[in-house]
Amino acid sequence: MADEALFQFLHNEVIQYIYKSSEHGEMENGRCITKLENMGFRVGQGLIERFTKDTARFKDELDVMKFICKDFWTCVFKKQIDNLRTNHQGIYVLQDNKFRLLTQLSAGKQYLEHAPKYLAFTCGLVRGGLSNLGVKSIVTAEVSVMPACKFQVMIQKM
């Protein structure tokens, strides 16, 4: 099934919709990013709930993050995270060298200023997924050369 393509079309259209009625400027951009992130959050919560129905309990935080990098990422983006780094103090950096939602946008630095729009939903997705696994976090993303990008997860002590 080509539903990955369908999701990408929908994702792009959602971004267009969120931005089309807003004015330009820092404030509005921030508001739009937040809306997209919140949508991703809700979806992430629902998705992880269904996905881990029959999964065994996770040993620890690192186990959860590995699950996100391998199983969750494969399910959602048909590939694994390429590199996971951590400082063992609650900060994880997930590197995807060929992020699916950016490959259509550009291969390099063109449209770099638009990249955050295409990452917001996924940040929320990760945050929502972690949330329903009992892990509170803040997720941000950065990109310097598309389609590679890094998602930074900061675990919040509850």
Next chain:
Amino acid sequence: MIQHTSRLCKGYLSKKESDASDDLNSELFTLTYGALVTQLCKDYENDEEVNKQLDKMGYNIGVRLIEDFLARSSIGRCQDFRETADVIAKVAFKMYLGITPSVTNWSPAGDELSLILESNPLVDFVELPDNHSSLVYSNLLCGVLRGALEMVQMAVDVKFAQDTLRGDNVTEIRMKFIKRMEENLPAGDE
């Protein structure tokens, strides 16, 4: 507000004998669509406006989706509207949504038909609250069909005639052929 009740999931998972991750991927679309509709309901005062937005967004998706479809399916030009309807039901719907609606209720003139969907993946886990009785939840699909067909020079009118979310037994999409459109020639071809 519109709820996503995973308690309703029991039947859904056993329905398809496909890979677990296949199910999950279509759920990504379903859940994202639900989040979109929820957002639209927040942004617009009434259901009619939401329906219109869904149709517009569907149209925007459709005009791009058609290229993706033609690339994947390598289907040649359809001879007539009947063939078009068959391709939509048996190839396109199957490819993108994993379902095969049946094509029925042809008008005598052969310009109008119904697509009957036994199940609609978009509405998994969805319940419509009472105050949204005019919401055509899956209206995006109408826009997608309209936009996609316009790119192959067919003007059609598409709307939902029946909707399981609103209590009907099946979901029925009614599609009417309006006219064949002129191909746009590049400027300066006089």
